[in-house]
Amino acid sequence: MNNKFLEEKTSFEKEKKFEEWGREGLKAKLQAAEELLTKEYAEFKKACDTDNKRMYAARTKITNLEAQVATLKGKVEEAQADRERVEVELSARIVNKDKDLSVKDVEIAELKHRLFEAHEKSESLEINLETERVRADTAEEAKKAVIEACDISTSTLNVAQNNYAEAQSIVDTLVSESEWMRNRGVAAVNFPSLMP
Numbered sequence: 001m002n003n004k005f006l007e008e009k010t011s012f013e014k015e016k017k018f019e020e021w022g023r024e025g026l027k028a029k030l031q032a033a034e035e036l037l038t039k040e041y042a043e044f045k046k047a048c049d050t051d052n053k054r055m056y057a058a059r060t061k062i063t064n065l066e067a068q069v070a071t072l073k074g075k076v077e078e079a080q081a082d083r084e085r086v087e088v089e090l091s092a093r094i095v096n097k098d099k100d101l102s103v104k105d106v107e108i109a110e111l112k113h114r115l116f117e118a119h120e121k122s123e124s125l126e127i128n129l130e131t132e133r134v135r136a137d138t139a140e141e142a143k144k145a146v147i148e149a150c151d152i153s154t155s156t157l158n159v160a161q162n163n164y165a166e167a168q169s170i171v172d173t174l175v176s177e178s179e180w181m182r183n184r185g186v187a188a189v190n191f192p193s194l195m196p
Contacts, residue, residue, distance in 0.1 A: 090181055097174045104167040111160040118156035122149055 126149065 115160045122153045
């Protein structure tokens with residue numbers, strides 16, 4: 001019995017050692033697993049923090065860009081409104097200049113007609129002057145008639161030349177403005193024939 005008892009005791013001791021070693025081994029594995037899990041959790045948290053910072057920076061940048069796009073759209077709309085307003089103003093100015101030119105054309109035609117009449121009248125006065133000269137008793141009377149006829153002709157000619165110069169100045173201005181508008185993108189500006 002003693003042998004049997006010793007065998008059982010030895011067997012019991014072995015089993016006890018196996019259990020202790022198994023527990024120690026499991027504890028070591030459990031600690032290693034906990035350390036690994038803690039390390040992986042720390043790395044995961046660090047990666048999440050990094051991702052969150054990148055996402056926040058990206059979101060901030062997107063928000064700023066959206067604000068800039070909205071601001072730029074507003075500026076573009078303002079610029080388009082200004083451009084349309086300027087085009088309307090320029091069109092109105094062109095129409096007014098066209099009307100002014102039409103009026104000046106009529107005035108020029110009338111002045112040319114007056115000049116022609118004055119010239120004919122001058123010729124008639126010259127004929128009359130010759131007749132008067134023949135009839136005149138003195139040279140002084142003939143001189144006065146000639147001076148009067150020349151004054152009328154000169155005055156009429158001066159008025160016609162001034163009106164023509166003014167009309168030519170308006171025409172030059174309109175041609176210059178038309179060229180300026182064409183250079184800035186106004187599609188077509190047509191003027192009626194301005195020269196006689």
